[in-house]
Amino acid sequence: MHYANKLVCSNWLVLAFLFGSTAWAGEVTAARQVSYQLDVYPIIQSHCLKCHKTGGAGFEASGLDLRSYDNLMKGTRHGAIVVPGNPVASTLMVLIDGRADKSIRMPHNERPLLKPQVEIIRDWIRQGAQNN
Numbered sequence: 001m002h003y004a005n006k007l008v009c010s011n012w013l014v015l016a017f018l019f020g021s022t023a024w025a026g027e028v029t030a031a032r033q034v035s036y037q038l039d040v041y042p043i044i045q046s047h048c049l050k051c052h053k054t055g056g057a058g059f060e061a062s063g064l065d066l067r068s069y070d071n072l073m074k075g076t077r078h079g080a081i082v083v084p085g086n087p088v089a090s091t092l093m094v095l096i097d098g099r100a101d102k103s104i105r106m107p108h109n110e111r112p113l114l115k116p117q118v119e120i121i122r123d124w125i126r127q128g129a130q131n132n
């Protein structure tokens with residue numbers, strides 16, 4: 001009897017723990033709204049802009065100017081690099097994930113973005129790539 005009580009107790013503890021942790025995980029994975037201005041642009045500014053503005057090597061080679069949301073959405077001279085809602089099909093993600101040839105991984109010939117930075121951009125595209 002004494003034993004059984006103990007078991008019941010510890011089961012409750014396990015249940016409480018499981019419940020608590022799923023509630024917590026739910027909160028974390030419920031994607032927060034990513035902001036272009038607050039979250040995405042600062043990454044572009046520090047890792048892409050020096051080459052992707054008038055006169056920069058990336059701009060000269062591809063026509064991609066990353067100084068504004070409108071220009072980012074316009075893409076290169078071959079067309080859009082962001083497909084709103086679809087990070088997998090977005091050239092932008094292909095290049096920063098390094099899924100294309102290593103020679104055109106972005107940032108070009110520099111240290112890749114950190115994983116959390118890549119995920120911010122991915123979430124922003126998944127959430128519709130808004131000018132928010």
Ligand code: HEC
Pocket residue numbers: 044047048049050051052057058059061062064076081091092095096104106107108109110113
């Ligand atoms: C050191 C300079 C440099 C930096 C920094 C840089 N790029 Fe580039 N980028 C280039 C060059 C050069 C090309 C042309 C590559 C080619 O086609 O051979 C290019 C091309 C591109 C293209 C077009 C590829 C295509 O399909 O033609 C995209 C998209 C791109 N860059 C995104 C980015 C992003 C996003 C960042 C920041 C995370 C970034 N770049 C940082 C130099 C740079």
